[in-house]
Amino acid sequence: MQAEFFSTTYQLTSADRWDTFQARVGINRSLHRVKPGLYALGSPTPDSPVFVTANYKLSFNALRSSLAGVDGWILVLDTHGINVWCAAGKGTFGTNELVKRIESSGLKDIVNTRVLILPQLGATGVMAHIVKKRTGFKVEYGPVRAEDLKEYLRNRQATAEMREVRFSIKDRLTLIPVDIINYFLPTLLAALILYFLGGWFAVAAVVTSVLAAIVLFPILLPWLPSHDFSVKGFFLGLVVMLPFMVQSWTNSTDPLWSKILRLLPLVLGYPVVTAFIALNFTGSSTFTSRTGVKKEIFAYIPVMGWFFGISVAVTIGLAIWKALGG
């Protein structure tokens, strides 16, 4: 096989930063790709280390910029533009693709080393002992984050800290823009419907509930009560609805039964919106197990359904009662 490779640099250009920005706000999410194959970083020799990454541009950029000054090789797997961990979960950053890419790139003819440094999170898709058996290359799992690579390279040892996946405030803040974009249209639609049923008050309540879920929830995640995302979300939803409850109760000349009914959606319905979006945040987090999330779904989705249904019925009922001159 003809051995050939591409070249790349350590520097991130403004075009790279524009790309990062687009990816973070969800523009052309599937188009941030690098051509799979072997890349020379700096001026590598056949004895330089070989790093493996995904063909998601942000993964590739994080790797090469973290290796500034290190001469090495980067083997980019075809993960369809998905980052290492997610692709490993799907198996595209996996044993077969790695073996295939080692062969198609002609890596064996280019380097003398028979060691590959993979990001630790790639282990979710790669069987190191099988790769060794099939290609002769030993898989070495480096740190979780590319920023720790240089430190790792000193003695090829990762500290416990480097092996730990985090979900820092910075990680959580990064997720907010793309969720704002994702929830924009559904929220607009809900607001439109609610405007006819409950006026600007209802519109403000639903926008507040959604914003609480996509902005406040990620920020406050570690401090919200209980372990379950649904409960944390419902609690947060209740808190942000408090001013609305006070407003609804005090600024009304309606009879008592109608005041009580009017409170129901604020206590049950809107917090459920926050809770549901919060539950969906499990996939963005870095620690929820499938067993646990499944238990959450079975425990809370039926309750959410009831709360939501009651609230919709009450809201429509009250709107009709008002329209009839009540």
Add this chain to the structure above:
Amino acid sequence: MFNSYTETTLQYDADLCINCDLCSIVCPHSVFARGEKAAILANPLDCMECGACMLNCPVRAIYVDAGVGCASAMIQAALRGKKMDEATCGCGGGQGDCC
């Protein structure tokens, strides 16, 4: 109360372990720790069932029903009439790019 994360599908047979240390290397939540003769299941409740340890254990001493702990993916799978366990993470492939 309100803790759904009190059990996982992780199983570990210390008798099979050859102490190669790969499980504690690949685990992103320090579920396994290095032991004298065999790996130690140190923090089983921190397991997120990613499956990295099972895949990289050369002697199959570890079993976990690996999958993505993503409510959104599971709910969508359920709505499409598929099994919830068959859900795969759909993020990043939202624009007509089936993966």
